[in-house]
Amino acid sequence: MLFSLRSRGRIGVVTVLTAALAAVVPGVAQAAAPPANDDFDAAAAVTSLPFTTQEDTGAATKATDDPLWCEGYATTGTVWFSYTATQDGLLRATTAGSDHRTMLSANTGPRGGVQSVADACDYGSAPAITFRATAGTTYSFLVGGLDQPGGALTFALDTVAPAPNDAYGTAEPVTTLPFTSQPDLSVAAAxxxxxxxxxxxxxxxxxxxxxxxxxxAPHALSARVEGTDATVTVYAGSSLPELTQVACARPNSVRPALFRTSPGTGYAIRVTGAHHGYGPFRFTLAETPPLNPDVSVYPSSATVFDNVGFSASSWNDIDRPLGGTWDFGDGTTAPVGTDTVYHRYAADGVYSVTLHATSPDGRTATVTRSVTVTTHDVGIAKFVVPSSARQGESKPVSVDVTNTRYAETVTVVLSKRSTNYWTEVGRLTLQVPARATGKVRFPFAYTFTPDDALAGKVAFRAEAELEYPSADALPGDNEAISVATTVKPPATRIVAV
Structure with a gap:
């Protein structure tokens, strides 16, 4: 038994000596201890502001119940800070100055019931969060490394003076137009x-x-905000609870918020920024330029057989889509649409077409254009050719032309069909008066050729043409092709002996 006790004593001495040597002998690896504020329950307390601290978070660990709402699973080591607000106001926390990329978030509540502070999350090389704090509330700040578990961390917390117009009750008044402002949303909060x-x-x-x-008096106004992910919203009302939305423009939209004021109504305009980007922003409120739409009419010189196209547009994107009414000047109307509107006139005349245009925000404009409707229309009513002929014979060919609208100078071109093409064989120009009934005959005579006899038949074509600048509205009836004429060789003369 004595030997056993001594042996145990020697073993204990050896163990102590081994531990001591390990602490002083170079080359013996030592595991670094996690930071003191490695866990939620051991958060470093911030007792006064402004507060700044540096620490090494290279050995930081990550608890299984660390909240994931800000960074998800991206961080690998976290530390905690806590602060109980002594007054209402804006708090700003940042890890600027750290030697690695970090994630930063603010939370409230006890362990197991941690709640995120709205929009109090940022990450990157110098994240910063600004939020509205309530006196007596304890805020827990979670900091984690992104590219590595940790490193040389700098954490700072302080109060910041809010933007003068951070709250609805301290809204900046717009006294003259156009109005321009560059708000600092980094010192603002919801x-x-x-x-x-x-x-x-x-x-x-x-x-x-x-x-x-x-x-x-009513005014057409345009509210615009420039800046990444910035939004502008216009409300009507005289107190925060009773505000109702009038217009808004989504982030990065080229279209501003357009609205028309009502006499006696006040308006509040909220400029909202992006959580991760604090500017620069530029807010502008101005009178919307007068509505000046472009009107296109095609064709401007039309006939009663044409569908005349009418379209309205504007170079200014805030004017679109245009609404309103077309008045075609003949007693008919049609709504303005995004596509071309078509209309056919029943009679010739000069029509005054009026566009009554309306923009999305209620601005109006009236534009007038003139449309001239003139219908020239002649037609071939009858085309007579001989049914048969002999080589060398000259026979009559007649073309009857009708005209019911205007006195016209008409040229009829007579052609015959050769092997693969038409060959002109006659041309005649006559005056054709406008008549409700009746025709004007164009008389031709044609002498049949040996080629006609060789082919055995020949077809004719008649074309009626109007004198320039008149153009026929329905050219389809200005051409006629005959049934082929049978052509025989010349008669053989029998000589008596």
Missing amino acids: EAGEPESSCVDDEGAPSVWYSYPASD
């Missing part, structure tokens, strides 16, 4: 009770407010 916007996907994103006073 306000409790803000009305929703159909153009805003994240109602927790930072925003600032502008007000436009009630006026005695």
Whole structure:
């Protein structure tokens, strides 16, 4: 038993010596301890502001219940900071100055019931979050490495003065037009009770407010915001709970928010930014330029057989789509559409066509164009050729032309069919008066040739042409082709002996 006790003593001494040597002998690896604030329950307390600290988070670990709402599964090591707000106002946390990419988020609630603070999430080389804090609420800040578990971390927390027009109650008044402002949304936050916007996907994103006073007369206004993922929303009303949306423009849209004011009504305009991008932003409120649509009419010189096309457009995208009414000047109307509208006139005349245009925001304009309808129309009513002939015979060919509209100078061209083409054999120009009934005959005579006899038959074509600049509205009846004439060789004379 004595030997056993001594042996155990020697073993204990050896164990202690081995541990001591491992601590001092170079080359013996030592596992780095995680940071003191590695876990939610051991968060580093921030007791006063401004606050800045540096620490090495290279050995940071990640708890299985760390919230994932901000970075998902991207981080591999996290540390915690906590702060209990002493007053209402904006807080800004940042990890700028760290030597690695980080994720930063703000949370509330106890372990097992952690809740995200709206839009208090950012990540990258110098993430920063700004949010509206409530006095007495404890905020837990989670910081994690993105490209590596950790490294030299800098964490800073401080209060920031809000933008002067951060809240609806302190909206910046618009006193003259055009009005331009460059809001700093990095010192803004969403306000409790803000009305929703159909153009805003994240109602927790930072925003600032502008007000436009009630006026005695209606005005067409254009509200535009330039900047990445920025949104502008126009509301009508005199208090935050009663605001109703009038117009909005989605992020990165080339089309502004257009609205028409009503006399006696005040308007509030909210500019909402993107959570991850704080600008620069540029807000503009201006009178919308007068509506000046372009009108196209084709053809401008038409006939009663034409479908005349009417289209309205505008170079200004805020004018589209145009609405309103077409008045064709003959007692008929049609709504303005995005496509060409067609109309056929029943009688010749000069018509005053009027476009009563309306823009999406209620601006109106009237544009007038003149359309001349003139219908020239002659036709070949009858084409008579001989049924048969002999070589060398000259026989009559007649073409009857009708005309019911205007006195016309008409040329009829007579052609015969050769092997693969038509050959002109006669041309005659006559005056053809306008008559409700009756025809004008164009008389021709044709002498049949040896080629006609050799072929055995010949077909004729008649074409009626109007004197320039008149053009026939229905040229389809200006041409006629005859049934072929049978052509025989010349008669053989029998000589008496």
